[in-house]
Amino acid sequence: MSADVTIEAAADEAKTTQALRVSKITREAQDIASFELVDPAGLELPPFTAGAHLDVRINDDTRRQYSLCNDPQERHRYVIAVLNEPAGRGGSRAMHEQVAVGSVLPVSAPHNRFPLAGREARFHLLLAGGIGVTPMLAMIAELERRASPWHMHYCTRNPARTAFLDRLRPLIAAGKVELHHDDGDPARGLDIARTLAAFEIGAHVYFCGPPGFMHAAKASVSAWPPFNVHYEYFTATDDRTEAVNTPxxxxxxxxxxxxxxxxxxxxxxxxxxxxxxxxxxxxxxxxxxxxxxxxxxxxxxxxxxxxxxxxxxxxxxxxxxxxxxxxxxxx
Ligand code: FES
The missing domain is CATH 3.10.20.30 (Beta-grasp domain)
Known part of the structure; x- marks a missing residue:
């Protein structure tokens, strides 16, 4: 399939919507809640792949994209997680303040711009910054099923802001997930440049997180072939602050x-x-x-x-x- 067909099909697919009911809301960490969405009639949901996200229409004025964080094999529910950002554009606050169990939300079909590499990949290195962990959780479920080697560095400010700890605890104990807390000072967190300094044939790296985290990761992958580097932003890049607009x-x-x-x-x-x-x-x-x-x-x-x-x-x-x-x- 050509890139043209893929990207246009994904854009069209995303425009089809279904009304899903919020069946469960769980506090996952300070300011982070997960929302479980199900079909009101109990029907199976369209399938998704690890790294996919949904467009959620929160109210008449607000539509946002959220990564799916449950196991892609599940067909009875979608799970998304939302960080409440009071200084944001209002979408996350609306999710936290206006959406309750029983709310019905128009939701797009899942679409994926952040897929896992194929089974030929020898190793998957995941770097998650804060709420950027959400697509990684679906990836982990898929990689465990494939029995593909992987490791995740999960970077957060402190334990209170570290979502999905219960789900990750066995993987932390197994040495597959490493936590890094920086208390708000990136210099005290994961040394991203060092982590990405060397590329080994067959390895793929994935990163998702806030702008500073993304900037550091993108600046550190010069040793990696572009084909082996995968990332997804959930906010605008901060790389364009210097750009000058001309007519x-x-x-x-x-x-x-x-x-x-x-x-x-x-x-x-x-x-x-x-x-x-x-x-x-x-x-x-x-x-x-x-x-x-x-x-x-x-x-x-x-x-x-x-x-x-x-x-x-x-x-x-x-x-x-x-x-x-x-x-x-x-x-
Ligand atoms: S509206 Fe989101 S990329 Fe243009």
Missing amino acids: FRVKIKSSGQVFDIPADRSIVAVLRDNGFDIETDCEDGYCGTCITRYLDGEPDHRDTVLGEDERQRYAMICCARAKSPMLVLDL
Whole structure:
């Protein structure tokens, strides 16, 4: 299957929704709760693979993506975990304050931009930062079933903020999971550069966590072939704070219309002003909802979703700018 088909199919799949009932809410750590979602009629749920996530519509204004953290073999439930971030955009707070057992939430089909490598992989190294542990839990279930060698470094501020400890305790005792607490000072936590300094043939590394953690991990994988490096952001990258916006133009292939994109506005914002119905979610380059094919020009990619191959054909138009004077969009 080509990358085109895969990414477009995943985007379409994500748009189909089902109403699921919250059957259980569990406090997993300070400010972290897990939510178990089931079909109200008790039907089996669509299957998912380790690393997949759901789009959850929390209320009329708010839709968020959450990684599935239960065993992918389970078909009777989905489990997600949510960190309550009072300084965030409101989605996590709404999950914690507005959603109760019995609530019914529209939820997308699972889709996966963070899959495990195949069975040919000889070793899987997992690096989880805080709530970034959620996709790793599904991966661990799958790797245990495959009997594939793996190890996880789980980095949190302190034990009170370390979710899923009960579930992980046997794996900690077995030496498969190592905890690292930094009390808010990364210098006291895992030495990520040292951990990733050497690559061994057949090894794959996976990382997911907050921006500083992701930045440190991405800066430390120079010895690893890109094919063996897997990561997923759940917030925008902090790598683009230095980026300077300049104006450019976009052309719509189907109509020939040309629009000016000023330095202080996104492509999505300008197209909406002109009557285009563009679906978005994060509007910050990390959810993949606004993926759009381009046909000419050179985008200045600022997302954390697209791989190098995909960037030759697609742009995330909520955040992408252009290096060329004109970008032609396949709309
Ligand atoms: S809306 Fe999330 S990447 Fe564009």
